Amino acid sequence: MFDTQDLRGLILARKSVRTYSGRPLTDEQIWQIKSFINNPDNRKGIFGSVRFELLENKKDTVFGAYGDIIGAPYYIAVITQNNKEALLDAGYTFERVVLYAESIGLSTCWLAATSFNRNEAELKVGLNEGEIIAAISPIGEKAEKQSDVEILDRLKLKSDSRLEFDTLFADAQSGGKIKDSATREIFQMVRMAPSALNNQPWRVVIDEGVAHFYVIRKFFLHLKYDFQMLDLGAAVYHYCTSANKYNCFQHNPHSKNDLEYVISVK
Numbered sequence: 353m354f355d356t357q358d359l360r361g362l363i364l365a366r367k368s369v370r371t372y373s374g375r376p377l378t379d380e381q382i383w384q385i386k387s388f389i390n391n392p393d394n395r396k397g398i399f400g401s402v403r404f405e406l407l408e409n410k411k412d413t414v415f416g417a418y419g420d421i422i423g424a425p426y427y428i429a430v431i432t433q434n435n436k437e438a439l440l441d442a443g444y445t446f447e448r449v450v451l452y453a454e455s456i457g458l459s460t461c462w463l464a465a466t467s468f469n470r471n472e473a474e475l476k477v478g479l480n481e482g483e484i485i486a487a488i489s490p491i492g493e494k495a496e497k498q499s500d501v502e503i504l505d506r507l508k509l510k511s512d513s514r515l516e517f518d519t520l521f522a523d524a525q526s527g528g529k530i531k532d533s534a535t536r537e538i539f540q541m542v543r544m545a546p547s548a549l550n551n552q553p554w555r556v557v558i559d560e561g562v563a564h565f566y567v568i569r570k571f572f573l574h575l576k577y578d579f580q581m582l583d584l585g586a587a588v589y590h591y592c593t594s595a596n597k598y599n600c601f602q603h604n605p606h607s608k609n610d611l612e613y614v615i616s617v618k
């Protein structure tokens with residue numbers, strides 16, 4: 353869908369945007385987004401498919417106004433079942449939408465951890481049996497100037513930085529740092545993936561070309577769904593597209609590891 357050079361540029365350019373220009377999307381932009389999110393290939397995750405909704409945010413009436421998001425003309429919601437695999441799919445597919453938005457010059461900001469009124473949002477979207485709104489994002493043109501609240505949010509979350517490369521990724525063969533420069537370049541793209549608390553809760557061990565993803569659990573946000581799988585899904589998407597490897601499977605190769613195993617990609 354994206355060629356590798358484009359993808360790298362998009363991953364490096366993308367930032368969460370919380371202050372929008374307030375200008376409506378053009379008919380062409382709406383058509384582009386709808387075509388993308390309704391394409392069955394783009395709804396497909398690792399285990400199954402999700403669905404997306406694009407909703408106009410007339411006078412902040414879609415899901416209510418969230419303190420920190422200003423002037424967003426539209427929101428996209430990703431809807432799925434409430435289980436680990438489906439949430440991993442939501443993370444994987446929603447990050448695809450986020451990078452697509454970036455590719456057509458529109459900004460986004462994942463909202464899943466804290467910032468939206470889930471009950472209100474559910475009423476607007478209309479859920480089928482067992483479905484939840486896994487995340488939403490404003491989508492639109494960013495404002496020329498960030499609001500003070502946005503500047504403070506980014507400082508609080510240290511959004512311009514990430515944990516050290518060698519804290520996040522390891523080579524099973526050497527038991528330490530990944531040395532191969534092409535592999536390091538691919539994992540740099542994973543390192544840049546967004547995460548709810550900007551804490552990169554994933555760790556990856558690469559073993560003979562197979563990347564094994566683990567999660568570090570944070571239990572202090574008592575949400576009724578496994579929001580960390582969204583972070584994992586987004587990181588796995590960055591890996592699959594950057595490495596051009598899409599064979600995802602589950603088994604636990606490193607049973608001595610005390611992190612929680614999630615998925616492998618080869």
Ligand SMILES: Cc1cc2nc3c(=O)[nH]c(=O)nc-3n(C[C@H](O)[C@H](O)[C@H](O)COP(=O)(O)O)c2cc1C
Nearest residue numbers: 367368462463464465466467511546547548550582
């Ligand atoms: C799964 C997920 C949930 C998020 N939830 C929220 C949220 O509820 N509120 C918010 O302001 N930002 C949220 N974010 C945005 C992160 O705070 C942001 O990605 C992180 O600080 C890194 O900044 P960057 O996206 O500009 O690189 C979320 C991101 C992800 C991936």
